[in-house]
Amino acid sequence: SDIEGEYSGTAPVSESSANQAENPNIIGFVGIDYTPSTDTKSTRTSIEYYIVQKGDTLGNIAERYGISLNTLLWANQLTERSYIRPGDKLTILPVSGVSHIVKKGDTLAAIASKYSAEQEKILEFNHLSDAGSLQVGQALVIPEGKIVYVAPTLAYSSGFSSKSYSSSGELLWPVPSRRITQYFSWRHPAIDIGLPTGSRLVAAEGGRVIYSGWGTGYGYEILIDHGNGMKTRYGHCSRLYVRTGDTVERGELIALTGNTGWSTGPHLHLEVYVGNVRQNPLLYVK
Numbered sequence: 001s002d003i004e005g006e007y008s009g010t011a012p013v014s015e016s017s018a019n020q021a022e023n024p025n026i027i028g029f030v031g032i033d034y035t036p037s038t039d040t041k042s043t044r045t046s047i048e049y050y051i052v053q054k055g056d057t058l059g060n061i062a063e064r065y066g067i068s069l070n071t072l073l074w075a076n077q078l079t080e081r082s083y084i085r086p087g088d089k090l091t092i093l094p095v096s097g098v099s100h101i102v103k104k105g106d107t108l109a110a111i112a113s114k115y116s117a118e119q120e121k122i123l124e125f126n127h128l129s130d131a132g133s134l135q136v137g138q139a140l141v142i143p144e145g146k147i148v149y150v151a152p153t154l155a156y157s158s159g160f161s162s163k164s165y166s167s168s169g170e171l172l173w174p175v176p177s178r179r180i181t182q183y184f185s186w187r188h189p190a191i192d193i194g195l196p197t198g199s200r201l202v203a204a205e206g207g208r209v210i211y212s213g214w215g216t217g218y219g220y221e222i223l224i225d226h227g228n229g230m231k232t233r234y235g236h237c238s239r240l241y242v243r244t245g246d247t248v249e250r251g252e253l254i255a256l257t258g259n260t261g262w263s264t265g266p267h268l269h270l271e272v273y274v275g276n277v278r279q280n281p282l283l284y285v286k
Helices: 017-022 058-065 070-075 108-114 117-126
Strands: 047-049 089-093 097-101 139-143 178-182 191-194 200-202 209-215 219-227 230-242 253-257 265-274 277-280
Touching: 058 070, 058 089, 070 089, 070 097, 108 117, 108 139, 117 139, 209 230, 219 253
Parallel strands: none
Antiparallel strands: 047 089, 097 139, 178 191, 191 265, 200 253, 209 219, 219 230, 230 253, 230 265, 265 277
16 A cells, blocks of 8 residues: 555664764664674673675574574564665664663653663663663663564554644645755646755654655655654655654754655655645645
């Protein structure tokens, strides 16, 4: 269907500590580019990066590092249907589990519950003295943690907002530029906004991220459910800062714009769905 799309690919990861400090919601962690030696298992204590080589598969990379396949998939926002190419950069956790960026309001108990993990193991592995040591923007490794994804569905309704949407300009304009390079039509049920790769992209309204990753045609994309039958999609991004299942606030930085997927130049492809039907975004954004 139009909403669900088909997803595969390798999500970008952060490459510098400066980026992480600037944006506490960034996905990816400070590490080193790494080409494995003959011993890559169990002795590692920090997150590393691996550059995919010819002949690599996700399964053999996970086995080489002594982590589960799911750990590798979760750390790089991949699925079992994803493909990798030589030169791709993968985040490698030191143990089987998941990674987590501490956000405002997070508690150790809530993080452990979210990933079905043990608080003591989180404290020990991340060298935390106690549950009060968490800091916003801190990158944690959650040993033996698990992520349960809920598949996107057309019937999804989260009720994030009690208000009903109308053509009164209630959604936030999501990017700095207002240069529209292609308008809404029956052949192009979206608007394209031209702007340089790497421009800030924010959520037009609060809601739940029901997909963040690679979409056929859209490149790196984000689909947000705002409740009451309204969704927004942001296509052709260069970097994603939120994950499937995250809750975002209106105006929160969710990605950087780009030129990925079926795109002829850097721009944001913006779609607005009302009742699962794509509508002219200009009727809803301001």
